[in-house]
Amino acid sequence: MNFALILFLLLVVTAVLWAADRFFARKRRAPGEPSPWWVEYGASFFPVILIVFVLRSFIVEPFKIPSGSMIPTLLVGDFILVNKWTYGIRLPVLNKKIVPLGDPQRGDVMVFRYPADPSLDYIKRVVGVPGDRVEYLNKRLTINGEEVSVQRDGDYLHTDRMYYSPRYVEKLGESQHQLLIENDAPAYVPQVMDFPFRDQCTYTSAGVRCTVPEGHYFVMGDNRDASSDSRVWGFVPDENIVGRAFFIWFNFSDMKRIGGFN
Known part of the structure; x- marks a missing residue:
């Protein structure tokens, strides 16, 4: 299993969901209308995955x-x-x-x-x-x-x-x-x-x-x-x-x- 590739793909998917929700979907929803659950969860995970990806890819990585x-x-x-x-x-x-x-x-x-x-x-x-x-x-x-x-x-x-x-x-x-x-x-x-x-x-x-x-x-x-x-x-x-x-x-x-x- 190539964990680096999996993490990169997760980063791309969550980044797309975050950007779509931030710049497009919010403007089209009625005031107070919640985001679809899959968009909300995907967008909320984006900052966490981004931090993990940067740390693991460029700073420090754990091994056993x-x-x-x-x-x-x-x-x-x-x-x-x-x-x-x-x-x-x-x-x-x-x-x-x-x-x-x-x-x-x-x-x-x-x-x-x-x-x-x-x-x-x-x-x-x-x-x-x-x-x-x-x-x-x-x-x-x-x-x-x-x-x-x-x-x-x-x-x-x-x-x-x-x-x-x-x-x-x-x-x-x-x-x-x-x-x-x-x-x-x-x-x-x-x-x-x-x-x-x-x-x-x-x-x-x-x-x-x-x-x-x-x-x-x-x-x-x-x-x-x-x-x-x-x-x-x-x-x-x-x-x-x-x-x-x-x-x-x-x-x-x-x-x-x-x-x-x-």
Whole structure:
């Protein structure tokens, strides 16, 4: 379901009803005669839908985390807010950028439309920007020939299955974030899909090397061995970007999670 399209259609319908009632129907009705119920309800909903449409399309949009690919940064059930203008103002529904304000940076947590099925929204961390040489070999990340700093930071308890994963702190871009790396998981990338610019990547038993094409981004999950990401399905084109995730506003299981994150 394309909620943005549905919201846009509702906006158009209610706007037409509001304009018809405001500029035409009122003048033709006798004094004190009420509007037809369907016109009255449609016109009254127009301001509400307009505010929701503007907020959701240009300012901020809520999302819910459906999977564990971003553990420990984001957990299943986290409700997050996504900044819609930090990467530029885009036309609703078409998602075409009309006002460039900025570009994704390494380390950003980004929401985007899944390249293989744009009807789905994905969330991952930006690892490579256009022109970068990204290598993830033997579970160590290297960007443009420089290995990204990683330090061990104890263990992370998965409360749903009661087991521990090694936890690390990685410095990517201007900030640090936590990630999980499973020691017993294979280093190679299984089940690689056929994707645009596939020839820009080389796969070995140790992992993958990629050069990020112009207008595209290389993304990975913080739960490195439990994430289907650019290693599997390729690069994220700029036109698929939705916005930058920046705040957890609710979690039914743990209210302490409310707040910002790296």
